[in-house]
Amino acid sequence: MKIKKNKDKKIYVIGHLNPDTDSICSAIVYANFLKHLHKHDVVAARAGELNSETKFVLKKWGVKTPQKLSDATGKNIIIVDHNEIDQAVKNIRQSNILEIIDHHRIGDVESIHPIPFENEPRGATAAIIADRYSWHRVTINRKMAALMLSALISDTLLLKSPTTTVKDRVLARKLAKIARVNIEKYGKELLNSGCDLVNHSANKIILTDFKTYRKGTKKVGVGQIPVIGFTKIMKKKEIILKELNRLMKKNNYEALFLIATDVVDVESHLFYAGNEEKIKKLFHKKIIKLDKIDGGYMYLKKIVSRKKQVQPKVLELLNC
Ligand SMILES: [Mn+2]
Numbered sequence: 001m002k003i004k005k006n007k008d009k010k011i012y013v014i015g016h017l018n019p020d021t022d023s024i025c026s027a028i029v030y031a032n033f034l035k036h037l038h039k040h041d042v043v044a045a046r047a048g049e050l051n052s053e054t055k056f057v058l059k060k061w062g063v064k065t066p067q068k069l070s071d072a073t074g075k076n077i078i079i080v081d082h083n084e085i086d087q088a089v090k091n092i093r094q095s096n097i098l099e100i101i102d103h104h105r106i107g108d109v110e111s112i113h114p115i116p117f118e119n120e121p122r123g124a125t126a127a128i129i130a131d132r133y134s135w136h137r138v139t140i141n142r143k144m145a146a147l148m149l150s151a152l153i154s155d156t157l158l159l160k161s162p163t164t165t166v167k168d169r170v171l172a173r174k175l176a177k178i179a180r181v182n183i184e185k186y187g188k189e190l191l192n193s194g195c196d197l198v199n200h201s202a203n204k205i206i207l208t209d210f211k212t213y214r215k216g217t218k219k220v221g222v223g224q225i226p227v228i229g230f231t232k233i234m235k236k237k238e239i240i241l242k243e244l245n246r247l248m249k250k251n252n253y254e255a256l257f258l259i260a261t262d263v264v265d266v267e268s269h270l271f272y273a274g275n276e277e278k279i280k281k282l283f284h285k286k287i288i289k290l291d292k293i294d295g296g297y298m299y300l301k302k303i304v305s306r307k308k309q310v311q312p313k314v315l316e317l318l319n320c
Pocket of ligand 1: 023103123125155
């Protein structure tokens with residue numbers, strides 16, 4: 001691997017493609033942290049367009065949208081909230097990765113030099129960064145606390161996801177105090193702001209929060225959409241299944257999934273396209289089929305976390 005001569009001295013802190021609130025807020029709060037440690041050439045960046053929930057958060061707290069980085073070639077990069085090449089900004093292999101902070105499974109991002117790599121099963125990457133502020137005695141101001149709390153609420157669905165740890169709950173209370181918000185009230189407002197996606201096209205519903213997982217040449221993809229109640233998404237079940245099948249064939253996926261998660265009642269419906277026998281064995285749930293459409297969907301009680309509850313299962317599809 002050869003790195004192009006690096007003229008850009010800046011350090012970009014950047015989250016994953018199809019960025020969510022945690023990816024964007026983690027980039028902002030970590031860039032701010034490094035500035036306090038007198039690293040002034042650090043900037044927060046993003047690998048794609050903001051979703052409506054993240055737009056709500058940045059607007060509410062008067063925070064500037066991070067600059068978009070479309071190609072990492074020759075850049076100094078700090079990766080937050082992911083560590084898989086398929087989820088990273090384009091040409092991450094041609095960049096100089098300086099550090100990784102994440103809360104997902106260990107993926108396939110490689111570095112050239114030994115680098116700090118902190119990965120902890122926490123509710124959000126922003127929670128790991130909040131701890132770092134404390135260790136280094138960097139003050140968390142109101143804005144930073146609000147962004148950290150927003151990321152934590154977003155990734156854990158108001159601390160209801162099984163990814164939420166005891167440390168996260170304690171941290172959320174501390175951050176809410178600094179941000180001067182009521183967690184429940186603000187949390188509901190935040191989660192509501194992300195639930196208009198269901199009104200868009202099937203393509204956008206599937207791909208707005210979409211992750212690809214790869215093993216060798218095989219790959220599976222999982223999108224997730226937050227909803228309040230399943231009425232609206234169920235009206236679109238035909239076009240969603242058709243689009244899942246189309247995208248799977250077009251991009252050579254083994255299988256494609258869409259998790260529609262009710263952020264209030266903490267339950268999901270999982271739509272799929274792919275080998276039915278294999279998918280059935282993964283979840284042991286009743287599959288509902290539609291007339292003349294491949295794929296189907298199932299109801300998943302109490303299942304809301306892609307990384308903890310769905311991804312480990314769908315990855316098994318890549319083992320055979
Ligand atoms: Mn995250």
